[in-house]
Amino acid sequence: MSWIRTIPYDKATGKLKRLYQRVTGPGNNVDNIMMAHSLRPHSMEGHMVLYKNVLHHSGNTVPKWFLEVLGVWVSSLNGCAYCVEHHFQGLQRLLDDAARGDAIRAAIEARAPEQAPLELAQIAAMHYARKLTHSPADMAEADVAALRQAGFDDGQILEINQVTAYFSYANRTVLGLGCSTEGDDLGLSPGNSEDPDDWGHI
Structure with a gap:
């Protein structure tokens, strides 16, 4: 999945587990790009805040x-x-x-x-x-x-x-x-553009 060690969903605890629960798709799938942050959950949080607000926010007017x-x-x-x-x-x-x-x-x-x-x-x-x-x-x-x-x-x-x-x-x-798509569900993304804090992938 990547060239560095990552922590899978079922082994996560504390803040990492809470973040994983916010970004999961069906079957508790966590995209490998997010899992790559697992040794530093704060950087995953920063990544998701940026991603959600830049690409999936109701304030955008470009389709x-x-x-x-x-x-x-x-x-x-x-x-x-x-x-x-x-x-x-x-x-x-x-x-x-x-x-x-x-x-x-x-x-x-x-x-x-x-x-x-x-x-x-x-x-x-x-x-x-x-x-x-x-x-x-x-x-x-x-x-x-x-x-x-x-x-x-x-x-x-x-x-x-x-x-x-x-x-x-x-x-x-x-x-x-070195993130790969192995195990990822391609094309999932945050579906609720009205709520910047809803990171769930559908």
């Missing part, structure tokens, strides 16, 4: 399915198959259009956002996310202005920025610790 597109895109750019597979399944569930989802993934794998069945504004967001992922020191105010011109307001630009940044963090957690 959740498109935030998942950005997650798959950034993860693909970073070579993180774990996050690509997890979040592509989440994207497909949210989009409820398998053919469109497959076409989006094909465009991602071809590194050609323009080929995806997306709006021009969404393609602009993918260009922003690619530059921020590959060349963060080269970002300029003009990159934000381009998103504004595409039709995003500043709050939505913040959402795009935060999802892009979060996935680079998550990708490096997975890649740096």
